[in-house]
Amino acid sequence: MNAKMGTITFIEHDGTEHEVEFVDGSSLMELATSNGVPGIDGDCGGEASCGTCHVIVDDAWIAVAGTRSDVERQMIEMSPECAANSRLACQLKACPDLDGLKVRLPEFQM
Amino acid sequence: MTERVVIVGAGHASAQVCASLRRDGWSGEILLIGDEPSLPYQRPPLSKAFLAGESTLADLLIRKPEFYEKEHIVFRRGRVTGIDRDAATVGLDDGETLGYDKLVLCTGARPRPLPVPGAELAGVHDLRDVADAQSIRSGLATAGRAVVIGGGYIGLEAAASLRKLGLAVTVLELADRVLQRVTTPRISAFYDRVHREEGIDLRLGTGVVALEGDGRVTGVRLADDEVIATDLVVVGVGVVPNVELAQAAGLTVDDGIAVDAHGRTEDPAVFAAGDCTSYVDARSGCRLRLECVANAVEQAKTVSATICGHDRSISALPWFWSDQFDLKLQIAGLSTGYDETVLRGDPDTGRSFACFYFAEGRLIAADCVNRAQDFMFSKRAIAEGLSPDRGLLADSDTQLASLLQASSTGGG
Numbered sequence: 001m002n003a004k005m006g007t008i009t010f011i012e013h014d015g016t017e018h019e020v021e022f023v024d025g026s027s028l029m030e031l032a033t034s035n036g037v038p039g040i041d042g043d044c045g046g047e048a049s050c051g052t053c054h055v056i057v058d059d060a061w062i063a064v065a066g067t068r069s070d071v072e073r074q075m076i077e078m079s080p081e082c083a084a085n086s087r088l089a090c091q092l093k094a095c096p097d098l099d100g101l102k103v104r105l106p107e108f109q110m
Numbered sequence: 111m112t113e114r115v116v117i118v119g120a121g122h123a124s125a126q127v128c129a130s131l132r133r134d135g136w137s138g139e140i141l142l143i144g145d146e147p148s149l150p151y152q153r154p155p156l157s158k159a160f161l162a163g164e165s166t167l168a169d170l171l172i173r174k175p176e177f178y179e180k181e182h183i184v185f186r187r188g189r190v191t192g193i194d195r196d197a198a199t200v201g202l203d204d205g206e207t208l209g210y211d212k213l214v215l216c217t218g219a220r221p222r223p224l225p226v227p228g229a230e231l232a233g234v235h236d237l238r239d240v241a242d243a244q245s246i247r248s249g250l251a252t253a254g255r256a257v258v259i260g261g262g263y264i265g266l267e268a269a270a271s272l273r274k275l276g277l278a279v280t281v282l283e284l285a286d287r288v289l290q291r292v293t294t295p296r297i298s299a300f301y302d303r304v305h306r307e308e309g310i311d312l313r314l315g316t317g318v319v320a321l322e323g324d325g326r327v328t329g330v331r332l333a334d335d336e337v338i339a340t341d342l343v344v345v346g347v348g349v350v351p352n353v354e355l356a357q358a359a360g361l362t363v364d365d366g367i368a369v370d371a372h373g374r375t376e377d378p379a380v381f382a383a384g385d386c387t388s389y390v391d392a393r394s395g396c397r398l399r400l401e402c403v404a405n406a407v408e409q410a411k412t413v414s415a416t417i418c419g420h421d422r423s424i425s426a427l428p429w430f431w432s433d434q435f436d437l438k439l440q441i442a443g444l445s446t447g448y449d450e451t452v453l454r455g456d457p458d459t460g461r462s463f464a465c466f467y468f469a470e471g472r473l474i475a476a477d478c479v480n481r482a483q484d485f486m487f488s489k490r491a492i493a494e495g496l497s498p499d500r501g502l503l504a505d506s507d508t509q510l511a512s513l514l515q516a517s518s519t520g521g522g
């Protein structure tokens with residue numbers, strides 16, 4: 001087993017929190033699906049093709065996590081729940097700098 | 111005694127059944143039986159990034175091994191050879207018999223065999239599982255030429271990946287256009303153009319009569335007797351659903367294993383999901399057998415909910431994607447039955463456009479090439495039953511978001 005690199009908290013739309021530890025540079029989508037976090041489907045396996053891994057990064061973290069790329073923008077902006085800090089979880093890789101990151105989930109994935 | 115769900119087949123549908131059962135509150139045993147060595151993995155990259163050497167098997171796993179451990183889901187490698195519905199048991203190829211309270215069939219589909227002499231030669235490959243993709247990859251070091259038989263999505267994706275790796279690639283298609291079974295003539299014409307521009311030798315209306323070689327394939331003989339020399343053949347001529355287990359157990363098979371809107375077969379203890387099933391689509395009223403991840407996931411979620419006593423029916427819009435060269439195609443909905451198309455962008459010149467399909471004034475489907483925004487717009491507009499203004503939709507200056515608010519939900 002690799003050493004723990006950090007923790008990320010996924011907050012469901014109803015407020016339920018899921019703390020997930022990470023040990024490598026998996027994407028947030030992989031972390032969520034492999035830890036049974038409800039509300040992230042990741043149907044395309046992380047190719048930014050399906051849009052079922054929408055998350056909203058906590059304001060305090062957006063500078064570190066970075067804003068969405070052009071492809072993410074195109075995929076997310078049609079969602080009725082799109083927010084300023086919306087990202088695709090499959091395009092956001094865990095790294096030591098993100099230890100403690102909090103992301104919120106929309107009510108529905110598109 | 112705790113109750114036990116047995117899932118047959120460890121692919122996309124079963125991975126989702128596993129995850130959904132725990133979310134939906136199933137606290138009993140979950141036993142996943144699969145005949146491939148690996149836990150469920152993504153098949154789509156097999157003809158795309160994985161074939162091109164850009165990812166590994168570990169990258170393909172749908173969920174990591176820790177997930178199954180944590181959720182107490184037992185993976186058992188083996189092949190189910192029979193179902194005894196009266197005894198509620200399944201038999202395995204190693205002779206063991208296992209009982210179930212609920213049985214979910216997620217047996218998927220297998221490649222349609224190419225019915226010509228020589229199909230068993232070394233160097234001739236199907237492309238369905240990771241073993242197929244690995245054996246294609248392992249032959250690449252010494253291969254300069256490849257022939258792909260079949261111009262469907264998998265054939266064209268394989269052709270693009272092999273071309274990217276520097277091989278000279280010929281694609282042979284029996285029909286008079288590529289993607290004939292799965293898309294409209296306009297999209298076929300677009301992919302025809304791009305494949306030729308990328309240097310693929312694309313031959314339509316071309317039948318194969320034999321694969322030739324002494325132990326290993328060296329040539330493909332065509333109906334007109336021409337022989338195309340090659341080092342490698344990839345066969346992508348469609349799939350057949352794995353329905354034999356269900357059939358032998360006396361369950362109804364209508365193209366696929368027949369399930370209702372809740373994923374049930376006629377046996378209240380037996381369910382099915384994914385490529386092996388057919389069901390009556392509520393939108394079109396037609397019986398469909400779909401071969402895509404979105405369908406596998408949607409049916410799996412429905413089966414899980416039904417098992418756990420929640421009311422859910424198969425409803426999410428089917429969608430699909432395909433990566434070839436620098437093109438990302440995203441398809442929302444099913445275009446069958448369209449009576450009008452609207453184009454946004456020009457498929458005859460560039461490499462970015464969307465083609466929207468309407469039936470009786472309502473948007474039913476869209477093919478979007480390098481237009482993620484148009485795809486997401488379509489997913490939402492179709493699901494909401496909108497009838498966006500065709501003129502505005504065709505106008506590239508229109509902001510798509512504005513059509514979500516303005517369009518009527520009526521029939522025209």
Ligand SMILES: Cc1cc2nc3c(=O)[nH]c(=O)nc-3n(C[C@H](O)[C@H](O)[C@H](O)COP(=O)(O)OP(=O)(O)OC[C@H]3O[C@@H](n4cnc5c(N)ncnc54)[C@H](O)[C@@H]3O)c2cc1C
Binds near residue numbers: 123124239352386433
């Ligand atoms: C190369 C390729 C590219 C693709 N690209 C796309 C794409 O871009 N987008 C998309 O949406 N879809 C794509 N698909 C289709 C997609 O992969 C399938 O729709 C999906 O895998 C269906 O999931 P499933 O669980 O129904 O079946 P499968 O994933 O096929 O899983 C079925 C499993 O059951 C096993 N099995 C069968 N019978 C038994 C038995 N008796 N006992 C034990 N195990 C058994 C099989 O070996 C297999 O492992 C692609 C498929 C391939 C092969």
Ligand code: FES
Binds near residue numbers: 029043044
């Ligand atoms: S997993 Fe499909 S877009 Fe992120």
